[in-house]
Amino acid sequence: MxxxxxxxxxxxxxxxxxxxxxxxxxxxxxxxxxxxxxxxxxxxxxxxxxxxxxxxxxxxxxxxxxxxxxxxxxxxxxxxxxxxxxxxxxxxxxxxxxxxxxxxxxxxxxxxxxxxxxxxxxxxxxxxxxxxxxxxxxxxxxxxxxxxxxxxxxxxxxxxxxxxxxxxxxxxxxxxxxxxxxxxxxxxxxxxxxxxxxxxxxxxxxxxxxxxxxxxxxxxxxxxxxxxxxxxRHGVAPRPDNGGGGYKPFPVVLVRRLLRYHRVATLEDWFAHIDPWTCDCVVCKGAALTRFTDSEADVIAALQHTVCELYGLHDELDATLPGDERIGWWRQQLADAWEYHRLLASQTGTEVPFPKVLQAWHRASPPALPTAAEHRSQDQSGPS
Ligand SMILES: [Zn+2]
The missing domain is CATH 3.20.20.380 (Copper homeostasis (CutC) domain)
Structure with missing residues (x-):
């Protein structure tokens, strides 16, 4: 039942x-x-x-x-x-x-x-x-x-x-x-x-x-x-042989400071000559984000880290009131991410461009479209 x-x-x-x-x-x-x-x-x-x-x-x-x-x-x-x-x-x-x-x-x-x-x-x-x-x-x-x-x-x-x-x-x-x-x-x-x-x-x-x-x-x-x-992480064009979404055998992590997923190989390049960034989630417990190898266990551990970081971010969102407060919180996350991109570029001496999508999210928001009923009431409204 x-x-x-x-x-x-x-x-x-x-x-x-x-x-x-x-x-x-x-x-x-x-x-x-x-x-x-x-x-x-x-x-x-x-x-x-x-x-x-x-x-x-x-x-x-x-x-x-x-x-x-x-x-x-x-x-x-x-x-x-x-x-x-x-x-x-x-x-x-x-x-x-x-x-x-x-x-x-x-x-x-x-x-x-x-x-x-x-x-x-x-x-x-x-x-x-x-x-x-x-x-x-x-x-x-x-x-x-x-x-x-x-x-x-x-x-x-x-x-x-x-x-x-x-x-x-x-x-x-x-x-x-x-x-x-x-x-x-x-x-x-x-x-x-x-x-x-x-x-x-x-x-x-x-x-x-x-x-x-x-x-x-x-x-x-x-x-x-x-x-x-x-x-x-996005829709795919239909194909008869599409599976249910497996995972690729190389580790990818969500870098929360950057609001961005990166392959661990990319992080290894960035942190070749400086101390790598660490993570305090319950999976990483302060360890470096560069530690994940291509082994199956590490690919899964990288996913677990990402899930923890997503819920860390979500806990913060959930603590805000829907509306202006929530949008304000998100804008602050984006502003922080922009600063971290700059910091990383200056520390590593490499180019770390601020991704196109984050740039788009950093822009001001459009208003809601009025409903058909709201359209009508605007048309009909006059001095009562
Ligand atoms: Zn972690």
Whole structure:
């Protein structure tokens, strides 16, 4: 028997999930905050792992992303689907309900729609995006988040109002994945568009992302899911052979001072002639960030360090009030990161450019788009 959910928004609000392949979930689990964190599991092992973890730790939030968007492009006729051992299966409403029930039967804290990839808005044709929301709105359930795996092009000024309109029309909370080759927020108009989206849609969480989670939550996103490995830090174009997001066999660490992920090989270059930076998280315990080797154990330890640092940052965000105070905190993090980039450059005598995405986040924020109702009331308002 599935437990009913009381208020899915309460589960989502201000929560930072770690998105990880089911095979790595147990290694990350000790570093996941039960109160403010949780996990999104990907890959074939996700359902079994979800059940195991939730049986052992019922307080920990765990959900499943089937990754249909990494396999198949959505159409207006078939926006949802799933890869099965018998091949690709398109899902009608009954089939969709069955898959969502299956996630809950595996004790997922809430269900997540297996939405296929939503390509860029072609010349005003929003039929695919509309089909996702229209079908999801037919679901008679309160335990579901609708996944919208979208091309980054939806964040451009010309398309953004349509995306906002559809997310606002959705009866369920929405988890947005932004897809691009490489970092989607290095694309023109994307960082501003995402901020405006977060400000305009109160029931939006940002998924399969990186530190953009913090920029989004500072600007009103309800919550976020950060990928543990590089492939899980943004959406990917669908390919039939896409896996659930493995990890590359070289260590990558989040350097919190720089608000940036770096390969350990890069850190070794920087710190070849000066004392390397150390880390005080519970994994590193004051050790140098350059110590991780290519061994499997070290690659996992580097991931555990990164999870700890993400939750360290998230604890600070969580302590602020949503709105100006939270944005002020985030701006201070960015200002500090800029200083650390300068410091590192002067200490090492190398060039350490301030990344393009951090520059974009350092700029002032755009306002929310008014709702259609607000538009009307502005038009109609006059002396009473
Ligand atoms: Zn550490």
């Amino acid at each position: 599935r437990a009913e959910i009381e208020g899915i928004d309460e589960i989502l609000r201000d929560r930072l999930l770690i998105m990880v392949n089911g095979q790595l979930a147990i290694d990350m689990l000790p570093y996941i905050s039960a109160r403010t964190g949780g996990m999104v599991l990907t890959g074939a092992a996700a359902p079994v792992r979800c059940r195991e973890i939730r049986n052992a730790l019922p307080e920990t939030v765990v959900v499943i992303d089937h990754g249909s968007h990494t396999q198949q492009v959505a159409t207006a006729d078939a926006p949802f689907g799933l890869k099965t051992s018998y091949g690709w299966r398109e899902l009608d409403l009954a089939g969709l309900n069955g898959i969502l029930d299956g996630q809950r039967d595996n004790r997922a804290s809430y269900a997540v729609t297996p939405t296929c990839f939503i390509p860029a808005d072609q010349a005003g044709d929003m039929s695919v995006l509309k089909a996702v929301v229209r079908q999801a709105n037919l679901l008679r359930r309160q335990d579901t988040v609708v996944l919208l795996p979208c091309s980054w092009r939806w964040l451009r000024r010309s398309s953004l109002p349509h995306l906002i309109e559809q997310i606002r029309a959705c009866r369920h909370p929405v988890a947005l994945i932004v897809q691009a080759d490489g970092d989607p927020l290095e694309r023109a108009e994307a960082p501003e568009g995402l901020r405006q989206l977060c400000r305009s849609c109160p029931r939006l969480v940002l998924w399969r992302t990186d530190l953009a989670a913090f920029d989004a939550m500072a600007h009103g996103a309800q919550g976020a899911a950060v990928g543990a490995s590089a492939v899980l």
